[in-house]
Amino acid sequence: MLKFKKIPVAAALGALIGVSGLGRQTTFAQESSQSMLMFRVQKASDLIGKSVVDAKGEDLGQVHDLAIDPDRGRVAYVVLSFGGFLGVGDKWFAIPAGALTLPEDCRHFVLKVERDRLKNAKGFDKDRWPQMGNPEWGNEVFAFYGQKPYWINEDATAAPKEIRIQKATEIIGRSVQNDRGENLGNIKDLVIDPDRAQLTYAVLSFGGFLGMGDKLFAIPAGVLKMPGTASYVVLTVSKDRLQKAPGFDKNNWPNLADPTLASSIYEFYNQPPYWTEDLRGGQYMASAAGKKCERCGHMTVERAFVRDGRMYCCCGCANGTGCTCGSAMGKSKR
DSSP: OOOOOOEEHHHHHHHHTTOOSSTTEEEEEESSSSEEEEEEEEEHHHHTTOEEEOTTSOEEEEEEEEEEETTTTEEEEEEEEOGGGGTOTTEEEEEEGGGEEOOTTOSEEEEOOOHHHHTTOOOEETTSOOOTTOHHHHHHHHHHTTOOOTTOOTTOSSOOSOOOOEEHHHHTTOEEEOTTSOEEEEEEEEEEETTTTEEEEEEEEOGGGGTOTTEEEEEEGGGEEOOTTOSEEEEOOOHHHHTTOOOEETTSOOOTTOHHHHHHHHHHTTOOOGGGTTSSOOEEEGGGTTOBOTTTOOEESSOEEEETTEEESSHHHHHTSOOOTTTTTSOEEO
């Protein structure tokens, strides 16, 4: 993964000037009043098709798809072909997202694995994908590329039996329904945080439903449900609430990595901003439910934010920037 760079606030504000579109959206999530943390996003449709090079800059292949874990909001694998390099142009390879880096110019991915080792990589027929949701298969692939499976953490009492994986190319274009089965629109694109392998937004068009067919809406991935192999996505937000949703012109995308804009979008949909959770370490843990927050006194319900063995109701309390659980996901109560 890319290493995060701390830079002065003045420099961060300067970097925002002149940023347009989503080609190189880079901005910063606040860590303190003196420094910032890099935060950037890319369209999935822009990542698919990018070339992949080795550490020497020599061509290895091309990205064909992204394997998404919708339950965890993660990019599990980047699916690519190595072309003629391995003499198997008809085979594809699933590479753990953490094994790839995307330089600041975003021109291509870099895979720092020796070519001799890649000759032993496990590939698959492009028309017959393996069971990527099988943790045993995933453990083997992650180990081959020197990566730790993201689904294994200190909160897990046992490895998951299955991980749901869906292709980004199949998610894009899906219809969106509410929990009553009423059609709302469709997914135009996915927005990825390439440094954290995070699914940051799904970008939706609500069509004529909101009377704004020329507008798009960035929806935090956590609000969406992608049931099984269904050809639709469920958005559990009321129509009245969606009437007030922040949108943007389809021909003039805003900088969706701007921390002020991103935070306002996540707050609107009652989602905790993931990019602030890892500033000083820590994670949400279900096993810590039912504990009292050491800062605000809230009692956690489904999970707690744990850092250095201390229990908090949310990352806002852990960071000392203010409690966010009242407007986040309803995971805690007074």
